[in-house]
Amino acid sequence: MYNINMEYAKNKALMNIYAGAGGVDAQDWASMLFRMYQRYASRKGWSFVALHRSLGEQGGAKSVSAEIKGDSAYDTLKNESGVHRLVRISPFSAKKLRHTSFAMVEFLPEIVATEVKLEPNDLKFDVFRSSGPGGQNVNKLETAVRVTHLPTGTSVAVQSERSQAQNKEKALQMLYSKLVQRMEKEKASQINELKPGVAIEWGSQIRSYVLHPYQMVKDHRTGVKSSQPDKVLDGDLDKFINLK
Numbered sequence: 001m002y003n004i005n006m007e008y009a010k011n012k013a014l015m016n017i018y019a020g021a022g023g024v025d026a027q028d029w030a031s032m033l034f035r036m037y038q039r040y041a042s043r044k045g046w047s048f049v050a051l052h053r054s055l056g057e058q059g060g061a062k063s064v065s066a067e068i069k070g071d072s073a074y075d076t077l078k079n080e081s082g083v084h085r086l087v088r089i090s091p092f093s094a095k096k097l098r099h100t101s102f103a104m105v106e107f108l109p110e111i112v113a114t115e116v117k118l119e120p121n122d123l124k125f126d127v128f129r130s131s132g133p134g135g136q137n138v139n140k141l142e143t144a145v146r147v148t149h150l151p152t153g154t155s156v157a158v159q160s161e162r163s164q165a166q167n168k169e170k171a172l173q174m175l176y177s178k179l180v181q182r183m184e185k186e187k188a189s190q191i192n193e194l195k196p197g198v199a200i201e202w203g204s205q206i207r208s209y210v211l212h213p214y215q216m217v218k219d220h221r222t223g224v225k226s227s228q229p230d231k232v233l234d235g236d237l238d239k240f241i242n243l244k
Contacts, residue, residue: 011109013074014174015066019056020083022101027060029086029101032233034064037077037105039235046070051170052144052157058092065156065174067110074109076241081107082206089212098212102205108177124148125168130159147171154178207240209233 017033019026034050041048047069054062068077083104090099126146144159145167156178158171209229210216217226219240226232226239 010072011074011111013068013077014051014108014110014177015068015077016063016106016108017061017065018063018104018106019061020102020104022099024056024058024060024092025086025090025099026101026103027056027058027062028092029084030056030061030064030103031059032086033084033103033105034061034066036233036235036237037068037080038066040237041068041070041073041235043235044070044076046073049160051160051174053159054157065158067160067170074107077107078109080105080237080241083204085205085208087208087210087212108174108181110173111177111180118149122150124150127164143167145171147175149175149179152179152182154182 015037017030019030022029038048047067049067049069051065051067053064056062070076083102086101086103088099088101089096093099124147126148127142128144128146129142130144143162143164144157145164146155146157147168148155154175156171156174158167158174161167161170204220206221207217207219209232210218211229215227215229217229217232217240218224222240224240228236232240
């Protein structure tokens with residue numbers, strides 16, 4: 001059984017971004033969002049560590065994860081979770097057509113779980129070579145780790161550390177966070193109450209970033225707008241985050 005009676009507000013934030021509908025443009029959009037939150041963390045003086053990146057076909061990212069550590073990082077960022085929509089002239093279109101892309105952003109609190117009990121047979125570990133930039137050891141050895149919770153299909157991967165053991169530890173921490181959040185949403189108290197095979201649902205966007213035919217960022221929940229999307233995408237998010 002999980003001990004979920006915890007104080008989350010001051011915890012680290014674990015960020016996951018998944019490219020959605022839109023192909024290569026969506027993968028590029030996922031990378032743009034990753035950079036936006038990285039810049040926001042830098043403005044706040046927070047630590048931002050990339051944990052894993054699944055590269056796209058043309059330099060973007062199919063999915064990416066990061067750990068953000070700072071004063072009330074999770075409490076600050078938790079309402080950024082949701083679908084983010086981008087409208088622009090596609091840099092990948094030879095005909096310079098306007099394209100709409102979607103990406104899912106997910107923020108979780110880091111759960112330092114002291115009473116988590118998972119059956120070893122319910123966990124599957126895979127190791128693989130890290131992708132993207134990194135040291136010679138990181139890229140040549142199978143140091144990256146993916147852990148899957150078989151009953152629910154929940155899977156996380158980490159490749160930020162230089163050793164397999166360190167990546168395994170971080171992956172388990174992220175898995176705990178995902179499972180605890182899922183349990184709370186489903187009002188479950190034990191692992192076997194969780195339903196397997198729940199797919200990501202894209203739903204309606206929480207925020208739109210329009211770069212063409214006009215310049216506008218709009219949060220669809222609060223109505224907050226900005227006519228300077230370049231600044232927003234460079235991490236100037238206080239206008240949106242501080243009002244939540």
